[in-house]
Amino acid sequence: MKNTALWLLSLLSLLGCASPAGPHRLWIDSSSHTDDLPSWAEGTRVIWENDGKVLVHSSQTVRGDERVNGCMDLAKLDAKEIVLSELASDVRVSVDNAQQTLSENAEVVLGKVRTGELQGRVVGMRHTQQYFERYRVAGTERIDCHVLSEMSIEDYNRVKRGVVDKIQQADARIKEAVTKKQAKFFDE
DSSP: OHHHHHHHHHHHHHHHHHSOSSOOEEEEEETTSSSOOOGGGSSSOOEEEETTEEEEEEEEEEETTSOHHHHHHHHHHHHHHHHHHHHHHHHHHHHHHTTOOOOHHHHHHHHHHHHTOSTTOOOSOEEEEEEEEEEEETTEEEEEEEEEEEEEHHHHHHHHHHHHHHHHHHOHHHHHHHHTTOSOOSOO
């Protein structure tokens, strides 16, 4: 009886080790018709500089019965949101380094920058590469869309100047700090 119990316990533990940890991802199709992500879409980099350009990797996932074009459009919107969030963070760090605090009005403006509600916000951004892959996990089909966008450092700084101008309009103390060069917003 003990031997049978030990044998059964050993068998169950072996089966437990051999069973998959979770649902498997079954690749169906992709832009390149292979199961390999492009190098720019691999890893965790979202925004980085390279050769005088700001590069942005954005992605979006939709149900398998959705259109790929709609998924790509959502990823392109995410690219703009990533840039705006990065700009808002840069401005906030610069304000904090100048030992200033934002007024309530400036906080509202900064919040609008993050959510992309300011008009004419991102100039010079081009979406240079796209990649999608369709796959199935546990019977559910999904589409991952990846977009690589780029803009020149000059365009990035131009958009940043627009953000700083809006914040200066909302907070006179920030305008004074910029005028006295207490807050460094640009690498000039």
